[in-house]
Amino acid sequence: MQAKKRYLLLVASCAFLACAYFGGYRARGAGGRASGEGAAGARAFWRGGAEEEERGRRRRPSLRPLSPASCRMDTCFEASKCRGELAVYVYPSEGPASPSYRKVLSALRQSRYATDDPSRACLFVLGIDTLDRDPLSPDFVHNVPQRLQRLPFWNGGRNHVVFNLYSGTWPEYSEEGLGFDAGYAILARASASVSRFRPLFDISLPLFHKQHPEKGGEPGAAVDNNFPADKRYLLAFKGKRYVHGIGSETRNSLWHLHNERDLVLVTTCRHGKSWRNMKDERCDEDNREYDRYEYEVLLQNSTFCLVPRGRRLGSFRFLEVLQAGCVPVLLSNSWRLPFSSVIDWNKAVLWADERLLLQVPELVRSVGAARILAMRQQTQLLWEQYFSSIEKIVFTTLEIIAERIPGRARRDALAWNSAPGALVTLPQYADTRDAYPFWLEAMGTSPPGPNAFTALIYCQLGAPTHPTSPLYRLIKNISRSRYIHRILIMWANDRPPPPRSRWPSTPYSVPLDIIDASVYSPGMGISARFQPHALIETAAVLQLDEDASLTADEADFAYTVWKDFPDRIVGYPARTHFWDDAKGAWGYTSRWTNEYSIVLTGAAVYHRYYHDLYTRWLPPLLHKAVAQTNNCEDILMNCLVAHVTRRPPLKLTQRKQYKEPPQTAGARSPWNDPDHFIQRQSCLNTFAAVFGYMPLVRSRVRLDPMLFKDPVSNLRKKYRQIELVGS
Template sequence: MVQVRAAKDLLDDCEEGGGEKQRRHEGMEESEGSFLQEGNLHQFQAAEEASPAGSPPSVSLSLPVCAVRVLDQNADSQTLSPALGSSPSPFATEVPNFLLALAVDGHMPLWRRKSFWLALSVFWLLLIFLGLFPLRLAVPPRPLPGRSQGWPRWLDAAFLRSFFQSEALPEDGPQLRQAPRGSSCTWGACFDTSKCKGNLLKIFVHSSAGPTAEAHRRILDSLEGSRYYALSPTEACLHLLLPSQDHRGACGPLPPYWNGGRNHLVLSLYPAPCTRLGQAMVAEASPSSDIFRPGFDVALPYLPEAHPLRGGVPGQLRQHSPQPGATLLAVAEEKGGWRTHASACPWDRHCEQDPGPQQTHPGETLPNATFCLIPGHRSAASCFLQALQAGCIPVLLSPRWELPFSEVIDWTKAAIIADERLPLQVLTALREMLPSRILSLRQQTQFLWTAYFSSVEKVVHTTLEIIQDRIWGASGRPSLMWNSPPGALLALPTFSTSLKDFPFYQLQQGSSPESSFSALIWVGVSGEPLLKLIQVVAGSRHCAQILILWSSEEPPPDRWPETTVPLAVIEGHRKASDRFFPYDNISTNAILSLDVHSNLSTSEVDFAFAVWQSFPERMVGFLTRNHFWNEAQGVWGYSTELANEFSMAFTTAAFYHRYYHTLFTHSLTKALRTLVDDTPACVDVLMKFLVATVTRLPPIKVPYGRQRQDAAPLVAEGPGPRPEPQPLAQDCINHVAARFGHMPLVSSRVRMDPVLFKDPVSVQRKKYRSLEKP
């Protein structure tokens, strides 16, 4: 029987170093060695034979801590059964001798320990791969980039068999985006830009096989005669398909140039016009976020049936800051209309607070509130445009539809997108919103409504301009052009893609206007007034060049007056619209448009140019007229009398930016260009309308000598464009207003004069002295 120390002594010995202490034998002092070392037990047997008969060898061992695990603790004297042949313990019979030796001594050779652990690792790997221990990973695989992450899914559905049905599991969380229209389509993969000659968008409209809806007929009217329209499919790089009324929500017959939908746009004011569209782009009203393909499809607004074709009704906001005591919130109802509240929780029918006063408004009545609460379901998308028009800040609760034109419009500047699960927190945030933030949001709603949503024509043209920017790529319009006045529809990339080149962005970008101008003189008949006008203009220190637009049947003279500025002659086509063509000869941004009969002085020219440098986006003129609404006849009138108000400055003597030549030539419809060619006197009216549409501001009037103005008109009678007689001018105004769909002209009562103009001081102190000379 081997006597072993108590567990406490064993632990102390292990802490002191354990291992190989000298073994003490009773009755056998010279018998030393390592117990169970090098794989034999001969030394222990010799000690047993040397002990006295009848007395077992008494051996005192120092065991490491790991040896405690193999000890049988059922008695005070522990027994190592395999070594002594006594009754073995259950543990000892299962552990091989070499493991017991390792546990007791801990000095297995290095190669044996490595072999042991290698064999053990191989053994466990075999168990894993053979499935004896089915280990299930707890961490799901990493989602692919571009995929929306839904709720966590169990990898082994066997764990949930008793709790759910397999077909009900996907409904527990957000759905993965489904794109039955060809989810692999991107702009670069499914659109061939090489077919767009000069990177300009030209479209061909395929006729519908069935009856066309009224909204689609209005879309056709807005496209015919526009700069996008192509008469032949071979000239177009984009084919437009309008689903017929019979095939609403289904796939109608495909056009002959379908080609799998490549370079095709299916435009529908109804949701989900077709699910088998191949490589075609889809522009539909309020598309679901699950099937919308960003960067390829285009989200349209939900337009009512009575939406105007052109122009449209302006925004209804008259006061940007909310009035004291005004209604804070209007809630959109499911069947249309609005419900205004002064409650703290108007959407909760179980609210314990007093609901406060409430009023229900029909669908056609715009809400008079600061915020408009719009639910996230698609049926509420029709209320979105109503809120924009009314200047009511939209508050969208987790919208499940794509916001219109979200590719280019930054809706964070005009709307608030909130979580529908936190309604009380949303209302608290609305009440605490700063007035400056409310003002900014309301102003942006009015701009977006006027620029992109007020008419069917603007919605269609915005869709095409988004595709045009995709064709241009990096040369497309920056986000600032889309999200600041006057908007991308009036900022043509054919002119420039730099913001500082446009007149309405120059001052915002910190760019100073040029210090020189180009004089463009329209000549219909040569004579003495032309030579005098050239000398007057050339005398200005700001004049950089003089361009003579020769539109007379007679050839231009061989000799011109000698001037200190360059003079060039441009041969026109004898059309009134030649005056506003973007000629490459024009080297400056500022243009002084003159008629051959204009009667000005050099000081008047210098002062007018100085005024224009402070307002580069507006027209600065000398002779002005006013328009008015004739209530009796129901038409627009034209006043020839000098009055305290004016809304038009004649381009026969006015400063403006050369960008308006590009806009005049490339943005007008075919019908307006035909009107100008048939009625040359209307070209001046059309230019005034165009500038007023961009700026939404009146022109600026500068002084003109009173004595000379009373003695002779600014533009004398002659074949060139001049202030039109009252009946002709009135007809032009009504024709152009009908084509624009609204009246953009704005009246003003302001005139710009020099600081010391007419003041009783010395003439030597005045900068523009000749302005007061008779």
């Protein structure tokens, strides 16, 4: 009987505990849902509307990583905010900011990434200066934790990018020494260590000087074929050493490698306020040896340059060596190199172990001349594409983040590690390399699609009312080309286009389409001439003004030459820029000389990819400058192509006139208007200011058809009609 009672009591107790457990679970679930609804309501603006908020609450798990240290893009980043082009919202500046951080914010606010609407933003950048988090620094900003909590979209740091160059202070210089909790924000920081770096989430930055330019930047010091491979010094280093403390072990031992012949490694103790009190027995000798060598001379005359760690893992010397074209030899164990997730540093640097310092001479002597030249050229490529300005460093950071967002297109290693680099390679343009104009020669292929060009005629003056009008004759000439695929008329006239019956007839295989340019609002500042039209199905675009007097032979010859130079502008009318010392500004001229830097797009062939770059890649300031003048879009296209390729355009034949004379009595060509040239000079200086340098490259190369002017039988000439065109 007692056993039966005990059994019943046990069953009742179990039933009671089960009811309490499951009832409490449901109560907690209801309470959690209620609190979740309140939080979701507070985040309605963040999620972008009530409908998305409700859908996300029902179908998507909340982003709750175990800790910020375990962050990944799928756990700490709200990818649903990133629709379309990458949009970045920069908070209003708050409090003091260092010159370097002002450059960072300025580059972002003037870029194509910037948005003034936080509801459209995918990424958020602080207006609070977080670059220098050393409390001993004059650029240290106080009360950052309190300021972060006042930010309206902070949300624990999600979708925020925090830029940092210096963390920690004497004597540890710890990476954890930010002085605030960055939460789930992406840390773009210099001197990052492998152990503290969150792969595929954080970004490793280079350490750059306060004088580092915001835009443009100085070119690399080594030319493409920088012979000989071996320079006067095999390995060089000149810098300060630390008598004690973190980072002192390696630099204090460099004197063992210095032999004054091919290995020059000199250090000084003269730094800091109390160096005399802290100096050791070698300081005086080291200082004397240090004064014998000039730093810039060593950089330019050394094959390899040592880059040891400083107090932190990174150092300014890394970028200095890259620019000089001296192959870096890194002595900084566990340093996460800048942008290492996309840059193949094995092509540009050598790694050495701090614990095996005496093996460094053997390491550098084992590298052959061919590899030295290849590494030297790679240093120049990486410097110019990703590190020569703060703008490029910031934009590279954003592009790496964009590729990590789920569902976004990614560029392969070839795009990141070969010219012209990933910053000018739009991944949404194509998913194959042969669709771009840059790598066709390296791959040994031709542009995809039909072996033909699309003629795009910009029409804003009039209509082909009779067979003698310039536009009528131009269409008839171009339609006779052997390589014509389609003729597009970009109608930019205020009047509606005439009916199709009034346009000249073209062969059945050459369709003629009319596009209304008015759909492109002038307020947008984006030229209708360079829109990436869906009807352009060929890689080559022959851009023409409506009054151009181009023949079929000239069009065919331009296309034939372009196929060998698909990354450049190839055409007939040429202009040049020059520096005017009297005005202290860039000048523009159409004087007939052997030198040129601009090929006008009124009669030129180029790759259709530049339509995408012109429309989607250029910053808004450049589009605005073109819209205000309604004059300079052809110059801007030349600046764009030269900026991307670092090469000049190509001029064809020596022809002075490529436009028909005005048909109307009293009409005056804009080319003879003095205001026309004043506007174009103004544009040229605006473009140089926005790019940060003058991108145009001068050339004296002119390509003519072989034998086209020789006194031989016409039957031997391929482009007979070019000779008949007046020079």
